[in-house]
Amino acid sequence: MSRLRLFVWLLLLAHLGVLLWVAAHLPIGPHEAKLFFTGDTLVARLMHWGVTCFPDAEFLSIRIPFLVLHLINLYLFYRLCQALLNDETEVLTAFVTFLLLPGIVSSAVLATSTGLILALYQAFLLLYIKKREWLAYLVLPLMLYVDKSSVVFFFAMLTFALWRRNIPLLAASVTLFAAAVAMYGIEVHGKPKNYFVDTVALYAAIFSPLLFLYFFYAMYRILLKGQRTILWHIAFTILLLSLLLSMRQKIPIQDFAPYVVVAIPLMVHLFFRSYRVRLPEYRKPYRLAAVAVYAVLVLNTAILVFHRPLFLVLDNPQKHFAAPFYLPYWCAQALKERGIAAVTTRDGKLAYQLRFYGIEPNGGYSLSKKPAPGARSVTIRYKGRSIATCYVSKINN
Structure with a gap:
């Protein structure tokens, strides 16, 4: 080995x-x-x-x-x-x-649903690349029932089939795209507003900033000079579509990103090809760039995984990216310590989280984030530091 x-x-x-x-x-x-x-x-x-x-x-x-x-x-x-x-x-x-x-x-x-999307999409790609196309076609209908992300996928498949003039694939893609639109619709809503920068920032968070920068370059380089395979076509089409749509409205990035990240092998192949065609004395900038990219990638992933200590160092812990996960849990623990087993709150999602922890909805107490006359404060702490405060008041029946 x-x-x-x-x-x-x-x-x-x-x-x-x-x-x-x-x-x-x-x-x-x-x-x-x-x-x-x-x-x-x-x-x-x-x-x-x-x-x-x-x-x-x-x-x-x-x-x-x-x-x-x-x-x-x-x-x-x-x-x-x-x-x-x-x-x-x-x-x-x-x-x-x-x-x-x-x-x-x-x-x-x-x-x-990301894991389900990735599993079916990669299974389809493997079968298609290995020339088992009819088995690959059997996977396609399964993707229709995962979630609404199938709309953008079948759109990309449709454009690929048109480009390659693959009649069986075109027929399957058109049928499934129509079915996906009928099931989920096409989301065009609200007043037009530019979310392009937000979408780029989300991709940078998914890949890590430097890696996404090189990934985008690799996709563009393949467009100009590389081999435009089905993997490249789907990834580039969906990436481009997401960026274009974000100029009008906020997009659900989880519907686009799974089809984009799978194109990582194309980026890696382009890097090694560029690296190997150069003489050893001219390879140092590539090695340094690779070290920088992977250092940032490892740092980003480490912060994502070992995120709890950030609650102790951030000026405002409530702005921690994981606060929506932890605050309701710590709140539930604090409520239980005070003998409160049921509360009423206007925040529907919070009510579901508290219910999962054993705090039932529609109780005799009202829970809010703002103080009210006669309300008791409940301090949410992590390792001795005050993270947030909520307020509980008795409901007079």
Whole structure:
């Protein structure tokens, strides 16, 4: 076993261990809680399956199905890299890059449809690239039932089939695109407003800033001079579509990003090709650039994973990106310490989170974030530091 392969195996084991730890300690989020109590989607069913099978695993129970999906996606991505790249160094580099992406790490521990999208999309790509097209066509209808992200995917597939003049694929894409639009519609709403910078910032958070900069360059370079494969076409089309739409309205980035990140092998191949055509004395800038990109990537992912200490150093802990996960949990703990088992709140998502922790809705107490006459303050603390304050008042019946 080569040293690089051994390093990747050790990194993979560390990655899985850290993800298990994060999944076991991360409280349920507002979207997850609402989905758990009101949703009838595949994601909601997977959450309930996890709780049924692992009732004593607390937070881990709702996340186990998505960790399993993550393992499947890592395997599929590795196989995809092997199908696309001939060099082992390129395969392992692409795999490690995918492994460390903040967007992939977060999708592994959160109850979202991203894992399902990635699994079906990568299965389709593998079958299509290996010339098992009719099996690939059987995967396509499954993607229709995951969520509304299938609209943009089938649109990209339609444009690819038109470009390649692939009649069977075109017929399947048109049919499924029409079905997706009929099921989910096309979201064009609100007063036109430019969210382009916000969307770029979200992609930078999913990839890490420097990596996304090079990824965008790689996609553009392939457009000009490279081989425009189905993987490149779908990734570039959806990336471009998301940026164009963001000039008018805020887009749900989770509907676009899964189809974009899978193109990581193309970026890695372009880098190594550019690196190897140069004489050794001219390769140093490439090595330095790679070190900078991966240093920022590792730092971003480390902050994402080991985020709790930030509650102790931020001037305003309530602006912590994980505050919507932790504050309701700590609030529930504080309420239980005061013997309060049921509260009424106007915040619907908060009510679902509190319900998950055993604080029932429509109780004899009112919970709010603002003080009211006669209300008792409940201080939410983490390691002795005051993080936030909520107010509880008795409801007079």
